[in-house]
Amino acid sequence: MPRAAVLGSPIEHSLSPLLHNAGYAALGLGDWSYTRFEVTDETLPKFLEQAPEDFRGFSVTMPGKFAALALGDVATDRARLIGSANTLVRTPQGWLADNTDADGVLGALGELLGDASIEHATIIGAGGTARPTLWGLARYGAKAVTVLNRSDRLQELEPLAAILGVELRGMSFDDDSAELARLSRSSDVVVSTVPSRALEGHLPELSHAPVFDVIYDPWPTPLTIFAAADGYRTVGGQVMLAHQAFSQFELFTGQAAPREAMFAALNAELALRGGTK
Structure with missing residues (x-):
């Protein structure tokens, strides 16, 4: 079962699981799942070392973005230029570090x-x-x-x-x-x-x-x-959050992100929280 997750600290507030799981549901990717883990910049190296093979990629939020770039086996030009990475993708060459915040x-x-x-x-x-x-x-x-x-x-x-x-x-x-x-x-x-x-x-x-x-x-x-x-x-x-997630979704799954479905799920959750009017 292919998996992905968001890593950071604190992480319980993250809406990334909602976005990515909404995308899986919209495309009928019933075998995919996305979760969250409490990981700091200091614990990120060991976490990646021990990550099971079925994890296809990780979204990385603070405080791990600088460490994620340093730990990437390869990195995109924009991640190197910006100086941090919010995305790690498992590849045959190792972990690819990218910055989809861009x-x-x-x-x-x-x-x-x-x-x-x-x-x-x-x-x-x-x-x-x-x-x-x-x-x-x-x-x-x-x-x-x-x-x-x-x-x-x-x-x-x-x-x-x-x-x-x-x-x-x-x-x-x-x-x-x-x-x-x-x-x-x-x-x-x-x-x-x-x-x-x-x-x-x-x-x-x-x-x-x-x-x-x-x-x-x-x-x-x-x-x-x-x-x-x-x-x-x-x-x-919320627009920035959605667009960075669209790119991560495509890097992890190799499929075009169902943007409307993902955005609808995000807006519905924010409305429930009273975050949109």
């Missing part, structure tokens, strides 16, 4: 922006999600990206930005509200990768552009509510 970002930007190209974007936050976000924005044509963050972590993103040909700029929440508003208005898109509470007190200034907020539960987020009130389109992290 597809998640592209899927969310596609829903938000359509075919429009962008020049300048803002990323709020400089954590792990900022890296695939920067990659996706570059694919959308961004020439300049401003990173708005409470601490100076710009140097961590500079090597990736240089390879992508993106001019990287930094701003702080300590800048006055007029500067933050100018930043928002000058951006073709604002991508928030931080918890909603981190934006408290700054929402009116940051909502003057289309917004992609990686948070999806609860939904809508305060930032997207402000942006929508200002007349801008918004998209949430």
